[in-house]
Amino acid sequence: MTLGVPVEKKKAAARVAQNANGHKRFRSAHARLAIAARKPVIPPTGTLKGGMPGDPATLEPAIPAPAVERAPNPAEKRQVSLAQMLVFELRVRDAMTSPPITAIATDSLRSIQNLMKAHRISGVPILANNVLVGIVSIEDIINALDSGHINEPVEPWMSRKIVTLRDHFSLVRAVAEFDRHGYGRFPVLDANNQLVGVITRGDITICLMHQLERRAEEAVAKEAALVATRAADEKAHRIVINTDVKSGDFESAGKLSQRIREVLRARGVAPEILRRAAIIAYEAETNIIIHSLGGRINTSIDAIKVRIKAIDRGPGIENVDLAMQEGWSTAGPLARELGFGAGMGLPNIKRCADEFVIQSELGGGTRLQAAVFLQKAGTTL
Amino acid sequence: MKLKTASKLPALLTVVEAQPLTDLAEVELKGCYISDLLSDVLANAEPGVLWVTIQIHRNVVSVASMKDITAVLFTCGRKPEPDIIAEAAEKGIMLLSTTLTTYETAGKLWKAGLR
Numbered sequence: 206m207t208l209g210v211p212v213e214k215k216k217a218a219a220r221v222a223q224n225a226n227g228h229k230r231f232r233s234a235h236a237r238l239a240i241a242a243r244k245p246v247i248p249p250t251g252t253l254k255g256g257m258p259g260d261p262a263t264l265e266p267a268i269p270a271p272a273v274e275r276a277p278n279p280a281e282k283r284q285v286s287l288a289q290m291l292v293f294e295l296r297v298r299d300a301m302t303s304p305p306i307t308a309i310a311t312d313s314l315r316s317i318q319n320l321m322k323a324h325r326i327s328g329v330p331i332l333a334n335n336v337l338v339g340i341v342s343i344e345d346i347i348n349a350l351d352s353g354h355i356n357e358p359v360e361p362w363m364s365r366k367i368v369t370l371r372d373h374f375s376l377v378r379a380v381a382e383f384d385r386h387g388y389g390r391f392p393v394l395d396a397n398n399q400l401v402g403v404i405t406r407g408d409i410t411i412c413l414m415h416q417l418e419r420r421a422e423e424a425v426a427k428e429a430a431l432v433a434t435r436a437a438d439e440k441a442h443r444i445v446i447n448t449d450v451k452s453g454d455f456e457s458a459g460k461l462s463q464r465i466r467e468v469l470r471a472r473g474v475a476p477e478i479l480r481r482a483a484i485i486a487y488e489a490e491t492n493i494i495i496h497s498l499g500g501r502i503n504t505s506i507d508a509i510k511v512r513i514k515a516i517d518r519g520p521g522i523e524n525v526d527l528a529m530q531e532g533w534s535t536a537g538p539l540a541r542e543l544g545f546g547a548g549m550g551l552p553n554i555k556r557c558a559d560e561f562v563i564q565s566e567l568g569g570g571t572r573l574q575a576a577v578f579l580q581k582a583g584t585t586l
Numbered sequence: 587m588k589l590k591t592a593s594k595l596p597a598l599l600t601v602v603e604a605q606p607l608t609d610l611a612e613v614e615l616k617g618c619y620i621s622d623l624l625s626d627v628l629a630n631a632e633p634g635v636l637w638v639t640i641q642i643h644r645n646v647v648s649v650a651s652m653k654d655i656t657a658v659l660f661t662c663g664r665k666p667e668p669d670i671i672a673e674a675a676e677k678g679i680m681l682l683s684t685t686l687t688t689y690e691t692a693g694k695l696w697k698a699g700l701r
Contacts, residue, residue, distance in 0.1 A: 455643065455644070455645060456644055458644075458645050458648060459644070459645055459647075459648025459649075459651075459652075462648065462652055463648065463651065466651075466652070476633075476654065480633075480652060480653065480654070483652045484628050484652060487628065487648065487649070487652060488625065488628065491624075491645075543624075543641065543643055543645065544622050544623050544624040544639070544641040544643075544645065544646070545623075545624060545625070545645075546623075547623035547624070547625040547626050548625075549623070549625035549626055549628070549629055550625050552629075553625055553628055553629050556629070
């Protein structure tokens with residue numbers, strides 16, 4: 206029996222078959238269908254009646270089909286399961302050709318033959334007053350050519366014994382019906398008994414292939430998205446460095462900024478931006494060493510910015526505005542001897558920072574917060 | 587022509603009668619900056635320059651590293667402790683020392699064409 210696969214779908218089938226993976230899935234889908242076809246799982250349902258106009262016999266919805274037995278090869282388990290899932294999940298309306306190519310009862314068999322040729326189909330439902338009254342297959346046409354009634358109207362020659370499927374039936378049920386009746390196609394009716402399509406085995410295969418391909422693409426896309434997200438997370442992964450800074454510990458100065466430089470360099474941050482972050486950390490660190498009783502620097506680095514928070518335990522800055530002036534310093538002789546106390550620390554920090562806040566209170570502590578954005582070019586130092 | 591040769595590090599060694607403290611690579615210096623104030627260097631020195639200073643403590647190396655300074659020349663015969671020299675070598679910063687004063691050093695470097 207010829208499968209009435211319309212040209213469009215044949216092209217689609219060829220496209221899918223070109224894809225190596227698609228081809229594999231195609232075979233798998235076939236295998237699955239073959240299993241389903243060999244083992245009808247649907248209890249016999251529906252009635253077959255001579256179709257009176259307006260009363261087409263229809264298979265009524267069946268009891269939900271039990272699960273089909275598992276395919277034996279565990280390696281194929283996933284694919285078979287997916288195909289299996291799909292034949293239950295997909296409906297006849299998902300696979301059918303719609304709208305269907307139809308003819309009316311008064312048309313000649315010759316015109317139907319031409320219709321089949323033109324659309325490359327092998328069966329045509331016949332309507333009378335928009336109601337399905339019969340069906341003509343390519344065999345009927347061959348018989349007509351043989352017997353010489355090809356130019357007669359179709360009505361007396363069409364098959365009135367019509368089995369239809371409902372558009373909401375599952376594909377697994379459709380497959381079982383094909384197997385049971387041996388027809389090449391079924392007209393498909395909607396809930397209002399209107400003819401909405403025609404379905405063939407080929408339609409089902411192509412539909413499954415497309416679905417499998419789509420699912421596979423979705424799975425690949427999902428996987429790719431997951432990998433991308435993971436990479437972004439990795440990139441955005443925040444590094445927090447909490448450093449205790451001791452008063453007068455000049456030997457340790459620079460370790461934090463060195464660490465910040467290493468992290469930022471590993472992340473491919475531009476040298477200019479990296480330098481600004483390191484200078485802020487260094488100046489904040491030496492400020493605590495030189496001026497305070499000790500403190501702590503909390504640094505957090507993510508994909509967006511470096512945030513440096515320096516908090517000391519006092520004694521606090523008497524006049525923050527003065528401290529922000531270049532050249533103004535309260536550093537002691539030791540610090541000055543070492544080259545600190547130029548009165549440039551805070552102005553340097555402010556200059557390097559994209560965000561800068563300082564709060565201080567004499568007798569209390571100093572709290573400095575600065576941030577450098579990693580993704581935009583800032584002031585060049 | 588003279589200017590170009592004079593901006594190369596090993597050539598400058600003789601100009602300022604300096605002694606190398608680390609291995610010296612044949613590199614072009616982008617200029618010179620002289621300061622003993624670390625914050626000043628942090629704020630104003632350009633990357634790739636020779637830094638002339640009398641400061642010899644560890645923070646010089648930190649600051650030089652932070653600013654991507656190519657080499658540090660210590661004046662007045664001052665030399666950092668060996669562990670600081672080792673740290674500089676590890677960070678790729680070249681160190682030199684001269685017995686000249688900073689003023690004399692500056693004059694000779696300028697005269698040699700390091701601008």
